[in-house]
Structure formats: C-alpha cells, structure tokens
Amino acid sequence: MPETIDCRGLACPEPVLLTRQALQEHSSGTLTILVSTAVARDNVTRAARSMGWSVESAETADGFSLTVKK
C-alpha cells in the first residue's frame, strides 16, 4: 500500500506544500496524492515533475488521485 497524502478540500498552495514536503522525505518510491480540484491536480503535477518524479492522474468520485513515482 503506497503512502497517501490527502489534500482534498485544501486550498492552494497547501497541496503543493504538502507534496513537496513528502517528496523531499523520499529519494524514490511511489506515493498517492488525493486532491479535489483541477487546479490542485495541475499544481501538484507541475511541482512533482519539477522535482524529477513522474505523475499519473486518475479521476475519482470526489476529485483526482495522483500516483507519483521515482
């Protein structure tokens, strides 16, 4: 079970801050990040990619689930 960061309902830039914090704690691996808006999805994706992680996005019932890997 990959570690999950729940950013649903949080306003920007909180999802990006939480994601960066989590990615800085890991040198590699897989994390799941849950967000509720397209803005948060785009911002988290951009932040993770800029840190060298790959991102896959899937729509969920209440937003998006991002799988972040390195």
Place this chain on the structure above:
Amino acid sequence: MRDKLLIIAAGIITGLLAVILVWQGNPANMGFCIACFLRDVAGGLGLHRAAVVQYLRPEIMGLVLGAFIVALLSREFKPSGGSSPALRFILGMLMMAGALIFLGCPLRLILRLAGGDWNALVALPGYVFGIYIGTIFLKKGFSLGRSQPQPALNGLAAPFFSLFLLVLLFAAPAFIFFSEEGPGSMHAPAAIALIAGLLVGILAQRSRLCTMGAIRDLILFKDYQLFLGFAAIFVVVLLGNLLTGRFNPGFVDQPVAHTDGIWNFLGMTVVGLAATLAGGCPLRQLILSGEGNGDALITVLGAVTGAAFMHNFGLAASGSGVTPGGQWTVIIALVLLLIIGSANIRAAVRAKVSQDANVRAG
C-alpha cells in the same frame, strides 16, 4: 508550455481590455479594479452613501459569469465550502480595507504602475512584503481547514446574484444609486464592460490568473508561471498608455490616488497578507466564486461589507490622503491578520493520512 502561453494570453487580453475600458469611459488607470468595482457595487446598492462611488459595475458580474460558464463547460464547476467561512469573511473585509487605503486592488496596482503613477511603485514592495509574511505562515502549516463538497445550489449562488445585479443595472429602479459625478460616474458603456468582464472571467478561470499567486509562487517555489500573467498585463497596459498618450510619470496629480507613501505601502501589505491567507487576490476570489467555491463567495461578500464600513465610517482614503481613522484601520488590520495567521497553524493538517484515505477515495 501550453499553460504558460495561456496565462500570457490571459494577461495580454486583460491588459488590452483594461486600456479599452479606460478609453471607453472608465476612470484613468482603472480599466479593472476589483476592489474599486466591488466598492462601487456596495454604493450602488446603497450599502454606503459616498455619492461619488456608486455604480453596479458590470465587469464584476461578467467576471463571475464568465468563470461560471467556462467552469461548467470544462467540468470544473464544483460547489464547495465550509473552510473557515467566518474568518474568510473577515479576510475579505480586511483585504478591502487595505485596498481602499491604497485606492486600488493589486490589479489596479499594476495598471497604476503602467500609467506612470509612482505611488504604486511604493505600494508594490508593500504588497510583496505582505505576501512574504503570508508565506511564512504557510510554511509553518497555516491552513483555514478543508472545504467540503456542497449541494449544487450553493455553487449557483454567485452566478445568480450576478444575474440579479445585472437586472438591477439595466432596470435601474429608483432605489439603486448611480453616481452623477466622481469615479462612479465614469464608466464604459455597460455592454462593453460586461463583455470585457466575461472575457477576462473566462481567461482567468482557464489560466488561474492571480496577482497574489504570481508573487507567492515566486517566493515559495521559484515558480514563475503565474507571474507571467502579472508581467503580461503590465507590459501591454504600459504600451497601450504610451501609444495613446496616457502615460504620465510622477507622484502628484495621479488619477484616484494620493501620495502618502507609508500608507500606500502598508495598505498593500494588508492586501498582500490577507490575500495570501485567503488563498487568492480579489480577482481570483471572484473567479473562484463563479466556479462554485462558496468560501470565495463569502470572501467577496466580506469585501463588499468592508467597503461599506470603510466609506460609512470615513476610513477610506481619497485623493487628498489617508484619514487618521484610515491609518488606525491599517494598524488594526495588520494585528488581526497576524492573529488569524498564527492562530491557524495546524500540525494536524500536515499529518499524513494512511490507508483509510485510499478507501474513501475509492
């Protein structure tokens, strides 16, 4: 790359429309000013009786409706709310208070700068300083808490209220106030202003244009995407002003402005900090309202109420400067913002959620 082009295009078109709106009758350096326009709406509804700033600015309704329509089409219309609404109302009030000391929201700050109003050059570092303080709170874990999905009608409140204001504007019943002199009497034809608002609403929704996010993301992440929009507005309006002979460099005799440097700086510090804690500048709050974000709508309503307080109590600045009451307002606003910032640093929100989040996400 596509995102960067989109925000540059949004900035260019917003800048062009700002120049056109001034040419068509809006006050100088006020093609768009969300704070001024919300203040005028408050006056038009009679919530304050400052006779020179009363008009139901159709740009406001256009911005909300443009964002609403494009959010619906792009499936980004999401009724949500419940993230500290009472505090957001106060943040909206304080944001407006700071803006009415400087005499402009951050968008007008850019327009004033591009018109050669050097008072805005003093206010810009104040705005950046306010945002910088806000980023310290964010890094320490500041959060107003999670919003929740809401029933659909919540999300329709802002667009319906905008339609209601448009009906009042065009029907012009006797109980609506329209300035006969002063900035409130200067406006582009309503249809042009409405279309300009709609266009910027659409573009700002798609590009996430935000004058606070522009500077916040630079400070926090060295991410310049939103700043491209900020810069594009400035460049286009500067060129527009130069070409149409509206660039008048200097501190004195600037349109709808005063030369009180320290209060211009601190007024925008209030706006910058309040906008950072609220998660968006006044423009962004309007756009989010259109997307169904009830927390943003509460912030906008707080701003409208703040404008009424500022004018009813004689606190708003004018061309002749800032009143002693206005100066106290800035100081009280800064203290309140520091309290709101420090009281909402939550370790809990930072906590990672484990498996149960996965289950709920289903």
